[in-house]
Amino acid sequence: MADVALLTTSDGRPLAQALVQAQARARRRALFLVLPLLLFVIFSFILPIGQMLHRSVYNDGFSASAPQLGAWFAQNPASTEPDEAAFAALAADLASMQANRLAGEAGTRINYVIPETRSLFTRSARDAKNLTPPFKAALLEVDPKWGDPALWQAMRAASSAYTLDFYLVSADFQRTADGSIERVDENRQIYIALFVKTFILSAIITVLCLLIAFPVAHLLATLPMAKANLLMILVLLPFWTSLLVRTTSWMALLQGEGVINDLLVWIGAITEDGRLRMINNQTGTIIVMTHILLPFMILPLYSVMKVIPPSYARAARSLGATSWTTFRRIYLPQTLPGVAAGSLLVFILAVGYYITPALVGGADGQLISNLIDFHMDRSNWSMAAALSAMLLVGVLILYWLYDRLVGIDRLKLG
Amino acid sequence: MKKTLILSTALAGFAVAAQADVTVMSWGGAYGAAQTEGHLKPFTAATGIATVMVDSDNPATPIKAMVEANNVTIDVASLEYADAIRLCDEGVLEVIDPAILPPGADGTAAMDDFLPGAVTECAVSTDIWATVYAYDTTKFTGDVPTTAADFFDTTKFPGKRGVRKGAKAVLEFALMADGVPASEVYATLSTPEGVDRAFAKLDTIKADIVWWEAGAQPPQLLADGEVVMSTAYNGRIFNAAVAEGKPFQIVWDGQIYENEMYAIPKGAPNKEEALQFIAYATSTEGLRQQAQWISYGPARKSSLTEPLIFNDGKTEMAPHLPTNPANMGNALESGSEFWVDRDAELNERFNAWLAAN
Numbered sequence: 001m002a003d004v005a006l007l008t009t010s011d012g013r014p015l016a017q018a019l020v021q022a023q024a025r026a027r028r029r030a031l032f033l034v035l036p037l038l039l040f041v042i043f044s045f046i047l048p049i050g051q052m053l054h055r056s057v058y059n060d061g062f063s064a065s066a067p068q069l070g071a072w073f074a075q076n077p078a079s080t081e082p083d084e085a086a087f088a089a090l091a092a093d094l095a096s097m098q099a100n101r102l103a104g105e106a107g108t109r110i111n112y113v114i115p116e117t118r119s120l121f122t123r124s125a126r127d128a129k130n131l132t133p134p135f136k137a138a139l140l141e142v143d144p145k146w147g148d149p150a151l152w153q154a155m156r157a158a159s160s161a162y163t164l165d166f167y168l169v170s171a172d173f174q175r176t177a178d179g180s181i182e183r184v185d186e187n188r189q190i191y192i193a194l195f196v197k198t199f200i201l202s203a204i205i206t207v208l209c210l211l212i213a214f215p216v217a218h219l220l221a222t223l224p225m226a227k228a229n230l231l232m233i234l235v236l237l238p239f240w241t242s243l244l245v246r247t248t249s250w251m252a253l254l255q256g257e258g259v260i261n262d263l264l265v266w267i268g269a270i271t272e273d274g275r276l277r278m279i280n281n282q283t284g285t286i287i288v289m290t291h292i293l294l295p296f297m298i299l300p301l302y303s304v305m306k307v308i309p310p311s312y313a314r315a316a317r318s319l320g321a322t323s324w325t326t327f328r329r330i331y332l333p334q335t336l337p338g339v340a341a342g343s344l345l346v347f348i349l350a351v352g353y354y355i356t357p358a359l360v361g362g363a364d365g366q367l368i369s370n371l372i373d374f375h376m377d378r379s380n381w382s383m384a385a386a387l388s389a390m391l392l393v394g395v396l397i398l399y400w401l402y403d404r405l406v407g408i409d410r411l412k413l414g
Numbered sequence: 415m416k417k418t419l420i421l422s423t424a425l426a427g428f429a430v431a432a433q434a435d436v437t438v439m440s441w442g443g444a445y446g447a448a449q450t451e452g453h454l455k456p457f458t459a460a461t462g463i464a465t466v467m468v469d470s471d472n473p474a475t476p477i478k479a480m481v482e483a484n485n486v487t488i489d490v491a492s493l494e495y496a497d498a499i500r501l502c503d504e505g506v507l508e509v510i511d512p513a514i515l516p517p518g519a520d521g522t523a524a525m526d527d528f529l530p531g532a533v534t535e536c537a538v539s540t541d542i543w544a545t546v547y548a549y550d551t552t553k554f555t556g557d558v559p560t561t562a563a564d565f566f567d568t569t570k571f572p573g574k575r576g577v578r579k580g581a582k583a584v585l586e587f588a589l590m591a592d593g594v595p596a597s598e599v600y601a602t603l604s605t606p607e608g609v610d611r612a613f614a615k616l617d618t619i620k621a622d623i624v625w626w627e628a629g630a631q632p633p634q635l636l637a638d639g640e641v642v643m644s645t646a647y648n649g650r651i652f653n654a655a656v657a658e659g660k661p662f663q664i665v666w667d668g669q670i671y672e673n674e675m676y677a678i679p680k681g682a683p684n685k686e687e688a689l690q691f692i693a694y695a696t697s698t699e700g701l702r703q704q705a706q707w708i709s710y711g712p713a714r715k716s717s718l719t720e721p722l723i724f725n726d727g728k729t730e731m732a733p734h735l736p737t738n739p740a741n742m743g744n745a746l747e748s749g750s751e752f753w754v755d756r757d758a759e760l761n762e763r764f765n766a767w768l769a770a771n
Contacts, residue, residue: 380758
């Protein structure tokens with residue numbers, strides 16, 4: 001009886017099984033379609049970010065070139081005074097560093113922690129093959145700095161390629177000679193303050209963009225087609241223009257002897273000596289970035305406003321609402337998905353912005369990305385990676401907050 | 415006719431492409447142009463080896479990244495002295511055998527011909543340049559700035575100042591302006607009090623500073639009237655003043671000079687040709703040719719035996735060179751060893767100082 005009840009396809013296979021097979025085929029085909037995208041995402045996004053995160057905790061500049069010293073550190077606990085065996089290991093490592101030209105790399109790694117050790121390594125490595133036992137006395141003769149406990153602490157810390165030291169520095173902390181952690185001197189603290197400044201400036205830029213973009217987007221959405229198209233071109237034209245061109249045009253406009261100051265002097269609004277400082281400072285960064293990021297706010301707002309039926313607002317007015325109430329309770333809530341999308345887009349772009357603050361930011365308009373660039377310039381990849389990772393975490397936290405407060409499913413990009 | 419022209423051009427292009435091109439990476443602007451005219455073009459004319467010039471804000475940065483990534487695309491880099499030493503220690507540069515360097519035109523052995531320190535393990539000097547400051551002569555009537563201290567005197571000489579964004583040469587200059595003799599600058603800067611003193615001096619004009627990064631910027635800032643005086647590389651000011659007729663005057667008091675070096679990154683695709691290029695460019699004649707395009711001093715004695723004339727055919731170069739005795743009254747040789755060690759530390763302090771309001 002059961003056999004009869006079983007549904008089959010025309011070629012006699014059980015229907016359930018045939019369905020599963022057909023669906024699996026469809027899924028495979030679908031996977032085949034998204035495969036290029038998947039590979040692209042893996043190779044251009046996930047792998048590089050993973051590599052960056054790895055770099056931020058991994059630096060083998062010292063450990064790879066000092067294997068014997070590494071072995072000594074592994075055998076002896078942290079409190080051990082460096083003995084003759086330690087110095088012998090050091091001398092052997094220095095000799096092999098000289099042979100393989102690794103003294104510079106190794107010294108650079110220790111130099112991050114203790115200044116002036118780079119040349120200590122390169123100088124001592126040059127002499128290393130002439131050293132004779134006892135090595136402790138011989139090395140101290142080359143340079144008494146080899147007896148410094150802080151140096152040995154730093155070498156011990158660096159003898160493992162994996163380290164959190166770069167995150168410590170990114171948070172304005174440092175290790176002391178005995179291995180404990182303390183804040184760096186006030187005149188060297190920079191990163192935390194700069195992270196805060198980056199987020200504050202980005203928030204200011206986002207709010208400015210929103211204030212400017214809202215009326216523009218509304219106008220775009222409500223004007224007759226012909227005029228709206230013209231206005232749209234005016235919005236898109238700068239969007240298509242090179243970032244560098246736009247930034248340098250702002251330099252010509254804003255500088256002390258620039259167009260805007262000349263105009264203000266000419267109409268008598270300011271005196272010749274009272275020319276405004278609008279560039280090479282924070283003001284410059286805010287003005288130029290607001291302009292450059294504006295289209296990213298206008299376009300999502302426009303696409304949302306375009307589909308809001310005007311009849312809702314008319315209905316509200318006909319029921320006696322004032323124009324302000326209509327705006328506040330009927331129109332504004334309907335634009336929220338666009339506001340949310342635009343704000344998120346502008347904010348995240350602003351947080352990582354680099355070239356504009358570098359060109360117009362002067363001293364106090366620099367963002368954290370400019371310091372990441374500084375460390376890249378000096379080949380301190382690990383430090384740059386640690387700062388980038390912290391920036392990434394900061395953005396993810398904000399994204400999570402945003403999801404909790406606004407809801408990511410309410411985002412509408414167009 | 416037209417067809418043959420296209421064909422021959424294509425063939426010539428093919429011939430050039432088939433041969434190894436020596437790619438040189440330098441600093442762009444007037445300096446890059448001087449190297450192109452003084453070294454690259456004559457080298458190609460003499461040997462038939464094609465050359466290409468690539469610009470960078472500081473070639474030391476990209477070549478380190480190239481060598482680490484095993485993807486070296488350039489053959490010769492123009493480096494600051496301290497960077498050449500640092501990168502050599504890190505194994506980023508090829509070792510250059512001094513035996514390839516030709517003797518001076520007067521027959522002096524190469525190593526005796528070069529000034530002391532001009533040939534290192536991995537690099538050879540192309541010229542001696544200086545960080546100086548220059549002012550716009552139209553902005554000051556009566557008294558004009560003449561000393562390093564005047565750069566920091568905003569009451570006597572009001573107006574904005576351009577300064578290179580970075581610790582190197584800036585901290586030394588501040589100390590010299592504060593009255594530290596050139597011979598004691600690095601000893602002072604090695605102490606925490608000395609560093610504090612340099613930053614305290616910079617604090618006095620911090621609000622008036624416009625920071626620059628690329629060597630082409632200071633002449634531009636002066637020409638735009640954005641600043642009334644600016645630190646700069648002396649050759650850039652010379653070219654703006656002499657070749658372009660700009661009203662800029664260099665103040666040599668407190669100049670900081672150093673060798674600029676040609677080096678070959680490890681794994682350069684055309685190492686043999688690169689060695690030939692360096693031997694040619696740093697010969698007596700090669701050094702003279704570059705010095706006819708920009709006011710940086712040749713590092714060979716034999717290059718200076720006859721007077722050097724700028725490419726306009728009339729300007730004598732000697733008074734404009736950093737190494738001219740008249741310009742060396744209060745001069746400091748940049749401390750390469752000092753910066754190899756202290757670059758990271760002092761630049762971090764500098765960044766923190768810069769970001770603090």
